[in-house]
Structure formats: C-alpha cells, structure tokens
Amino acid sequence: MTVERRFELTEGYSISRVISGGWQLSDGHALKGPLDMDDAKKAFLSLVDEGFDTFDCADIYTGVENFIGEVTEERKKITGRDDIRVHTKFVPDMDALASVDYAYVERIVTRSLKRLRKERLDLVQFHWWDYGVPGYVETASHLVTLKNKGLIANIATTNYDTDHLEELLDAGIPVASNQIQYSVLDRRPERKMADLCLKRGVKLICYGSLAGGFLAEKWLGSPKPAGPKELDNRSLVKYSLVIEDSLGWDGYQKLLAMMKEIGESKGCSLSNVASGYVLRKAAVAAVIIGTRSSRHVESNKKIFSCDLTDDEVRRIDNFLDGYPVLAGEPFELERELGGKHRGIMKVNLADV
Numbered sequence: 001m002t003v004e005r006r007f008e009l010t011e012g013y014s015i016s017r018v019i020s021g022g023w024q025l026s027d028g029h030a031l032k033g034p035l036d037m038d039d040a041k042k043a044f045l046s047l048v049d050e051g052f053d054t055f056d057c058a059d060i061y062t063g064v065e066n067f068i069g070e071v072t073e074e075r076k077k078i079t080g081r082d083d084i085r086v087h088t089k090f091v092p093d094m095d096a097l098a099s100v101d102y103a104y105v106e107r108i109v110t111r112s113l114k115r116l117r118k119e120r121l122d123l124v125q126f127h128w129w130d131y132g133v134p135g136y137v138e139t140a141s142h143l144v145t146l147k148n149k150g151l152i153a154n155i156a157t158t159n160y161d162t163d164h165l166e167e168l169l170d171a172g173i174p175v176a177s178n179q180i181q182y183s184v185l186d187r188r189p190e191r192k193m194a195d196l197c198l199k200r201g202v203k204l205i206c207y208g209s210l211a212g213g214f215l216a217e218k219w220l221g222s223p224k225p226a227g228p229k230e231l232d233n234r235s236l237v238k239y240s241l242v243i244e245d246s247l248g249w250d251g252y253q254k255l256l257a258m259m260k261e262i263g264e265s266k267g268c269s270l271s272n273v274a275s276g277y278v279l280r281k282a283a284v285a286a287v288i289i290g291t292r293s294s295r296h297v298e299s300n301k302k303i304f305s306c307d308l309t310d311d312e313v314r315r316i317d318n319f320l321d322g323y324p325v326l327a328g329e330p331f332e333l334e335r336e337l338g339g340k341h342r343g344i345m346k347v348n349l350a351d352v
Contacts, residue, residue, distance in 0.1 A: 021288040026061035058089035060349035065115035087123040094347035105142040125158040161329035162192040182206035203285035211239040215274040268306035
C-alpha cells in the first residue's frame with residue numbers, strides 16, 4: 001500500500017506526512033557535545049526543497065521557535081514566499097495552571113508569532129500538565145478566540161488522553177489533531193484514542209516513531225546501556241524507559257532484526273520501516289522525525305518509497321502482541337508524580 005506524501009489536515013490546509021521535528025535542537029536536550037546549528041538550518045531548508053515543508057516546535061523548546069523563525073525568514077528570501085507550515089505548541093507552566101487567563105494565552109501566542117516571524121500560526125497544539133487543576137476547557141476556548149481574531153489558523157492538542165480530548169470536543173473546541181507518542185514500542189493509542197479520533201474526525205500526529213534514535217541499525221546487536229550516563233541526549237534516556245517497560249532489551253533486539261530484514265527487502269532502512277509502520281495506522285496523519293543535521297535528509301526521503309504490505313504490518317503486529325503494551329493511556333505514565341517516566345519532564349518552561 002502506497003503511503004501518500006501529503007495529508008489534508010483541515011479544509012484547505014495540507015501538511016507533509018513526515019514532519020521535521022525541532023525538540024532535539026532545544027537547549028538542554030543534548031547531554032553530550034554541542035550541535036552544529038548551521039548544519040541543522042541547512043537540513044531544514046533542504047527538506048523543504050524535497051517537499052517536507054511542515055515543521056514542529058513548541059513554546060517550551062528553548063530556542064527552537066527562534067531557530068524555525070530564522071529558517072522561515074531565509075526561505076522567504078530565497079523564494080519570496082512564506083511556504084513553510086509551522087506547528088508550535090501552547091504549554092502553560094505547571095506552576096501557572098491555576099492562574100491561566102486570556103491575557104496569559106494571548107501573551108504566549110503573540111510571543112510565538114514574533115519568534116516564528118509569522119502573521120498567523122498554522123497550528124497551535126495545546127497541552128495541560130495536570131487535569132486535576134480546572135481550566136483547560138476555558139483555556140482552549142481562549143485559543144478559539146485568538147483563532148477568530150486571525151492569529152491562529154488551526155487548533156490542536158498534544159499529549160491529551162482520550163477522555164479529556166473528548167471533553168474538549170464535546171465543549172465545541174475545533175481540535176484538528178492530537179500529537180501523541182506512537183511507535184512499535186508504544187502502542188497505547190490503540191487502546192481507545194484511535195477509535196475516538198476516527199469517530200470524531202481528529203487526526204493523530206505522532207512523535208517517537210523512531211524512539212529518539214533507538215529504532216536504527218546502529219543499535220542492532222548493541223548491549224543494553226548501563227544507565228543514562230551512556231546515552232547522548234534526553235530522548236534516548238526517555239525511550240530507554242519505554243523499551244524497559246515494553247519489549248525489554250532482548251525483545252527489542254529481535255524487533256530490530258525483523259525490521260532490518262523487512263527494510264533490506266525494500267532497499268530502505270530499519271528506521272524507514274519504523275516510520276512507515278506508524279503511517280499505516282488508523283487515524284494517523286503524520287509522523288514527526290527529529291532533525292538535527294543534514295545527514296537526516298536522505299533518510300527521510302526514503303520513507304515514502306518504503307511501502308509496507310499488509311502482511312508486513314501484520315508480521316510486526318503479531319510479534320509485538322507477544323509483549324506488554326505500556327500501561328494506561330497516552331502520556332498517562334508521564335503524568336504520574338514520582339514515576340520514572342515523569343522524572344525527565346520539565347514542566348515550567350513556558351516563560352523561559
């Protein structure tokens with residue numbers, strides 16, 4: 001089955017089905033060594049030339065909105081057009097939740113516009129750290145007000161669970177998509193989320209499809225890291241916990257071998273297979289692939305030529321069915337105070 005390169009997320013608004021992600025460019029993500037930001041800029045501009053014109057960032061990814069704004073401005077100078085689609089996020093600080101009002105929302109959104117050098121934000125993805133603190137429906141309605149004023153084109157959510165997403169929809173919030181973690185290692189969206197999205201017309205935009213880099217040939221045959229100090233960045237620390245609670249290292253190694261075999265039969269990489277698998281899933285509009293350097297460009301280009309058959313998807317599913325699925329709803333483990341998955345989260349970055 002051929003995976004289409006583009007997807008119409010809302011009427012008149014289409015996105016690349018592979019979105020270039022910016023979290024790995026944020027300050028504090030890398031644990032070892034600086035990034036070459038000039039090369040990263042070259043990579044983003046090259047991806048646009050190849051049709052990957054949709055970028056993902058966030059107000060809380062320190063420095064990334066400014067970086068994307070620089071890329072957008074340079075693209076305008078080259079083409080004379082504003083043809084980059086930028087998805088950012090609105091993530092109020094945990095400590096500010098109880099006092100979030102319209103003025104707070106407008107201030108953060110206006111700041112994102114300035115950083116991104118945009119007149120209107122293409123998609124704003126809303127997150128709320130603690131559902132026990134009331135106000136998330138009212139806060140989402142403030143985003144609708146800003147949409148009506150022309151500052152936002154489309155409203156979405158990020159890391160919402162099924163019940164709270166449905167609550168927003170029932171309140172009339174026009175949620176276009178929900179950005180969640182979804183991969184061969186994390187199939188929590190298949191419990192309830194995908195069904196709700198199919199029923200209510202919400203699409204899934206998925207991060208973690210490459211598990212921060214763990215779903216790549218370089219890890220095949222590698223011993224289990226002894227701890228975080230052996231890992232290069234926060235993504236790998238995060239997804240090492242996912243592996244631990246799903247397949248375990250031995251099962252993970254068997255999965256890598258199987259996906260490598262599938263990829264070799266198609267002339268593509270293990271990583272391409274991992275992304276293609278998620279793109280074939282119900283309600284999925286796109287996957288986000290973290291982009292840090294120009295070496296990622298060629299790999300991304302191959303995703304659409306790596307068409308998985310129904311039998312290959314079933315083969316992967318049948319293998320995964322022999323292992324545990326992470327507990328709970330999407331992002332539920334990450335919300336548990338004191339839990340290991342929560343430990344790597346930074347919850348007060350909106351005003352940085």
